[in-house]
Amino acid sequence: MVIEQISVFVENKQGALSEILAILAEGQVDLRAISIADTSDFGILRMIVPDSNNALALFKAKGVTASKTEVTGCKLPDEPGALYRVLKTLCDAGISVEYIYAFITRRDEDAYVIVRVEDNAKAQDVLRAAGHVIIGPEDVKSL
Amino acid sequence: MKYWNPEIETMSRDALTALQSERLQKALRHAYENCKPYRAKMESAGLQPGDIKSVEELWKLPMTVKNDLRDTYPYGMFAVPMKDVVRIHASSGTTGKQTVVGYTAGDIAIWGECMARCLIMAGANSEDILHVSYGYGLFTGGLGGHIGGETIGAATIPASTGNTKRQLQMFTDFGSTVLLCTPSYAMHLGDAVHEAGIRDQIKLRVGVFGAEPWTEEMRDEIENRLGIRAHDIYGLSEVMGPGVSCDCEQRNGLHVMEDHFLVEIIDPATGKPVPDGTPGELVFTCVTKEALPLIRYNTRDICTIDRSPCACGRNLTRMGKITGRTDDMLIIRGVNVFPSQVESVLLGIAGVAPYYRLVVDRVNNLDTLEIQVEMTEGLFSDEERRIESLVRRIEKEVLSALGISAKVTMVSHGTIERFEGKAKRVLDRR
Numbered sequence: 001m002v003i004e005q006i007s008v009f010v011e012n013k014q015g016a017l018s019e020i021l022a023i024l025a026e027g028q029v030d031l032r033a034i035s036i037a038d039t040s041d042f043g044i045l046r047m048i049v050p051d052s053n054n055a056l057a058l059f060k061a062k063g064v065t066a067s068k069t070e071v072t073g074c075k076l077p078d079e080p081g082a083l084y085r086v087l088k089t090l091c092d093a094g095i096s097v098e099y100i101y102a103f104i105t106r107r108d109e110d111a112y113v114i115v116r117v118e119d120n121a122k123a124q125d126v127l128r129a130a131g132h133v134i135i136g137p138e139d140v141k142s143l
Numbered sequence: 144m145k146y147w148n149p150e151i152e153t154m155s156r157d158a159l160t161a162l163q164s165e166r167l168q169k170a171l172r173h174a175y176e177n178c179k180p181y182r183a184k185m186e187s188a189g190l191q192p193g194d195i196k197s198v199e200e201l202w203k204l205p206m207t208v209k210n211d212l213r214d215t216y217p218y219g220m221f222a223v224p225m226k227d228v229v230r231i232h233a234s235s236g237t238t239g240k241q242t243v244v245g246y247t248a249g250d251i252a253i254w255g256e257c258m259a260r261c262l263i264m265a266g267a268n269s270e271d272i273l274h275v276s277y278g279y280g281l282f283t284g285g286l287g288g289h290i291g292g293e294t295i296g297a298a299t300i301p302a303s304t305g306n307t308k309r310q311l312q313m314f315t316d317f318g319s320t321v322l323l324c325t326p327s328y329a330m331h332l333g334d335a336v337h338e339a340g341i342r343d344q345i346k347l348r349v350g351v352f353g354a355e356p357w358t359e360e361m362r363d364e365i366e367n368r369l370g371i372r373a374h375d376i377y378g379l380s381e382v383m384g385p386g387v388s389c390d391c392e393q394r395n396g397l398h399v400m401e402d403h404f405l406v407e408i409i410d411p412a413t414g415k416p417v418p419d420g421t422p423g424e425l426v427f428t429c430v431t432k433e434a435l436p437l438i439r440y441n442t443r444d445i446c447t448i449d450r451s452p453c454a455c456g457r458n459l460t461r462m463g464k465i466t467g468r469t470d471d472m473l474i475i476r477g478v479n480v481f482p483s484q485v486e487s488v489l490l491g492i493a494g495v496a497p498y499y500r501l502v503v504d505r506v507n508n509l510d511t512l513e514i515q516v517e518m519t520e521g522l523f524s525d526e527e528r529r530i531e532s533l534v535r536r537i538e539k540e541v542l543s544a545l546g547i548s549a550k551v552t553m554v555s556h557g558t559i560e561r562f563e564g565k566a567k568r569v570l571d572r573r
Contacts, residue, residue: 009556041553
């Protein structure tokens, strides 16, 4: 059960990010989670949206370089140490994490974490075995 | 000493023309007999070597272009057996393949003679300590400057390029009096001397700069910074290397070593010679070269020529400053760069060449090259490390293909201006 993340290339120049966000605003896209990786030369905007195909189409229509990546979503209690337990579980299983970002919603008491790993199935098995709750696309829509 | 070779340098135009015509006939015979591509070119033009009797008939001969040398890579245009070749140099070509040039011992001696004339013309002499900060290697600058220094009997320092701190130390400790390098490197060294506060400890008095176009403003700036008199020298490896022409104390054009190199200016559109003083493509014919004959070689450089006598006493034709080129070749840090070389690197990495642009600038008096590459879906990744390693790979392959380093920047799709569907490949801010 994977979640589709949309990643967008952000050139390192003034206004680049706002141009991308304008496309999302125009398309009435509701952002569930957002994260920016930035280096000194460029950035990558990563986002979780209810309808990833729609967001991807919006970007393509505007000629913006974007891609879809399968990531693992995990629901965890919003309390100290929760994220550590998730990462420790993966680390103990020898799974490398490319990147991670977390978010909370107003609808429930829990927190959510998005994890990018090479093998989602393996990571999810390990997490489930340790008692963590994996979320899927339907969960993203209803958040 | 005012002239290295007064007989030639002050020879009357009539005598010079007679000498050129005699040498031209010999050169054509040599090319026709010993170099298949020239024989083929002449035959297809319906010409025999004997048909051309004087320089006035030069225009009848077919042209030679850089591609002729590239297509016969590496030695196809050589007209002597390899046992007679004593030196090889090379410069960048349009598709990554280099243009290879060869020299016999006689060619090298003529190079020394021409360079010696240039150095004397610029005011150097055998008492000088001559500091060569052109790159030594396949590029002709280093060894070309070097042979000139040794020919006039100057104490020649093969300093080569780079390591500015060590260059300054040689200025002060070795007492360099004449500096040979690219004008942009001279500017850079001038800055470094100023920063180090050693202007009163250096003995430089003459500079001979070339291998890239520069302006009169730059000349003033270099002279102020280093406290020298700066001269402009021109050359290209296909013809010989540095020493094809140089400006004298009048600094009103560069005297071409016409007893060895015939010079013409042609209309790029028609290929026909234009009247003196009219800008056009600069074309050279080498009349004494043995290893690599060169008949009507189109440099693609744009300039003018002036055949009137010079106040310095020389009657050698003067060429003006190069004002541009008719192809897309760039000269960056003295190195020939074609945008298509970058294209083949990108093609090799991405499978299809993304839109790209070369941004050339001059920062702290050194040429910089930035290659902007538009991000494509094929190159994009959600992981920054993959994009970073792509950038490093492009930089590494560009360095290997061009011989100079470049900064690669990934830019958004659609950033690079398109003209009739084609991207504008170069932005030169110098």
